[in-house]
Amino acid sequence: MREVGIIGVGMTRFKEHWDSSLRDLFVEAALKALDDAKVPMIDSIYVGSMSSGLFVEQEHIGPMFAEYLGVKNVPAIRVESACASGALAFRLGYIEVASGLSDIVLVSGVEKMTDCEDPTSALAAAADVECEAFFGATFPALYALIAKAHMDRYGTTREQLAAVSVKNHKNGLKNPDAQFQREISLDAVLNSVMIADPLTILQCSPISDGAAAIILGPLDMVRKMTDKVVKITGSGVATDTIALHSRKDVTSLDAVKLSAERAYKMANRKPKDINVCEVHDCFSIAELVTIEELGFVEKGKSGQFVVEGNTEIDGKIPINTSGGLKSKGHPVGATGIAQIIEIHKQLTGNAGERQVKDAKIGMAQNMGGTGASSVVHIMEVV
Amino acid sequence: MSSPKIWRQRIERYRLLGQKCKGCGKVYFPKRLVCPECGGRDFGEESMPETGKIVTYTTVYVGPKFMENDTPYVVAIIEFANGVRVTTQVVDVSPEEVSAGKEVKFVFRKLKDEGKTGVIVYGYKAQLV
Numbered sequence: 001m002r003e004v005g006i007i008g009v010g011m012t013r014f015k016e017h018w019d020s021s022l023r024d025l026f027v028e029a030a031l032k033a034l035d036d037a038k039v040p041m042i043d044s045i046y047v048g049s050m051s052s053g054l055f056v057e058q059e060h061i062g063p064m065f066a067e068y069l070g071v072k073n074v075p076a077i078r079v080e081s082a083c084a085s086g087a088l089a090f091r092l093g094y095i096e097v098a099s100g101l102s103d104i105v106l107v108s109g110v111e112k113m114t115d116c117e118d119p120t121s122a123l124a125a126a127a128d129v130e131c132e133a134f135f136g137a138t139f140p141a142l143y144a145l146i147a148k149a150h151m152d153r154y155g156t157t158r159e160q161l162a163a164v165s166v167k168n169h170k171n172g173l174k175n176p177d178a179q180f181q182r183e184i185s186l187d188a189v190l191n192s193v194m195i196a197d198p199l200t201i202l203q204c205s206p207i208s209d210g211a212a213a214i215i216l217g218p219l220d221m222v223r224k225m226t227d228k229v230v231k232i233t234g235s236g237v238a239t240d241t242i243a244l245h246s247r248k249d250v251t252s253l254d255a256v257k258l259s260a261e262r263a264y265k266m267a268n269r270k271p272k273d274i275n276v277c278e279v280h281d282c283f284s285i286a287e288l289v290t291i292e293e294l295g296f297v298e299k300g301k302s303g304q305f306v307v308e309g310n311t312e313i314d315g316k317i318p319i320n321t322s323g324g325l326k327s328k329g330h331p332v333g334a335t336g337i338a339q340i341i342e343i344h345k346q347l348t349g350n351a352g353e354r355q356v357k358d359a360k361i362g363m364a365q366n367m368g369g370t371g372a373s374s375v376v377h378i379m380e381v382v
Numbered sequence: 383m384s385s386p387k388i389w390r391q392r393i394e395r396y397r398l399l400g401q402k403c404k405g406c407g408k409v410y411f412p413k414r415l416v417c418p419e420c421g422g423r424d425f426g427e428e429s430m431p432e433t434g435k436i437v438t439y440t441t442v443y444v445g446p447k448f449m450e451n452d453t454p455y456v457v458a459i460i461e462f463a464n465g466v467r468v469t470t471q472v473v474d475v476s477p478e479e480v481s482a483g484k485e486v487k488f489v490f491r492k493l494k495d496e497g498k499t500g501v502i503v504y505g506y507k508a509q510l511v
Contacts, residue, residue, distance in 0.1 A: 148439060148482070149437070
């Protein structure tokens with residue numbers, strides 16, 4: 001396999017884009033990435049989208065995007081793994097470049113959610129529709145089931161859960177691409193509208209529109225085209241049961257743990273080597289369980305770990321410097337790509353006010369459903 | 383909603399019937415074609431017990447469109463007495479009365495309807511014992 005690196009990146013701001021369509025969002029992000037990479041042509045496109053069908057009733061978006069980007073006739077493949085669609089598109093593009101089949105590949109993700117009348121039901125399609133969603137288990141409800149069990153077993157508190165949102169909003173304030181650029185207090189999080197107990201609305205990622213794109217190429221080419229070379233050193237994917245209730249332990253996310261182990265092994269790295277990490281905080285509890293599964297903190301101790309400041313920008317392991325899904329926004333298919341863009345910004349010293357000092361090795365973790373799929377990438381400055 | 387789909391699901395939704403793998407003895411609900419534990423494809427029919435206990439639960443205040451008139455409602459993961467787990471609502475109860483470990487029994491209830499002239503979908507929900 002060839003070594004692969006990042007040539008350029010681009011994204012729309014994540015927000016409610018009332019004036020942009022699904023295709024507008026994709027093209028805006030893709031053009032930004034192409035302009036950043038300064039490449040004349042691309043060999044293929046991968047685009048992650050959870051459900052363009054349910055959100056805007058458009059399928060077959062690969063060729064549509066190729067045409068609207070002005071690169072008609074190139075292979076264009078849509079990838080779906082619910083909320084992990086973006087990172088999975090990245091992985092497939094990575095494999096295509098690594099294999100030598102293509103040199104320059106555009107990997108991207110997009111979602112247009114605000115045109116949909118019932119996004120809660122569309123999102124519920126990432127769970128087991130017949131055995132969970134049909135009985136009234138929404139996504140917040142499923143993560144609330146995890147949260148309740150985590151509280152029962154480990155003594156995790158409502159305040160610890162809320163602290164995740166407070167930290168992520170503090171980071172999002174420093175990210176011009178974030179949907180919500182404002183701080184929120186612990187009281188505001190705890191006293192906001194209850195969605196599914198114990199998760200209040202300020203612990204749930206929002207409905208967002210947005211797109212993100214990255215240009216990948218063989219490392220030899222990347223070395224000639226960029227000043228600071230970022231190489232993909234680890235890529236891991238794992239799956240788990242589609243229904244949360246089918247897992248032995250509802251406080252664990254085995255796919256997250258396995259995908260991370262695979263990425264660590266490939267990169268020959270350990271949790272302590274990671275300088276900065278983006279995780280899939282679709283709900284506050286998801287960030288807590290995920291940092292346990294990634295090996296940054298012992299099982300059951302994540303709440304206290306966050307409250308002590310270990311996951312802040314200047315902490316032991318900065319988590320979600322971009323603001324995370326909570327503050328940056330969560331246009332589902334775009335999220336996995338945007339997480340990798342944040343790590344790229346951190347590794348190239350382009351993260352502005354939220355820059356982590358001397359970040360050399362970064363990780364991005366993106367998951368689908370209640371952790372039925374998880375994709376982890378490790379990137380390094382070489 | 384498609385009537386054939388509702389008819390197809392009568393086995394689990396109306397009869398609480400699952401299956402037992404003839405290879406390793408593991409019980410599944412609803413039915414599937416391959417045993418994920420041992421790879422076996424040979425199963426015998428198995429009735430689910432009518433009782434179980436709450437593993438974890440939540441009270442949902444914002445539901446999907448088809449349940450917006452039902453909020454707040456309690457959703458729980460319930461473990462049948464034979465170890466099989468399902469997700470369903472706990473009904474006829476106020477959220478304060480629910481806690482992990484409590485015993486429930488399964489009851490036959492309406493899940494969804496298509497309006498005045500459409501199909502009504504029934505299935506299982508749980509009640510505190």
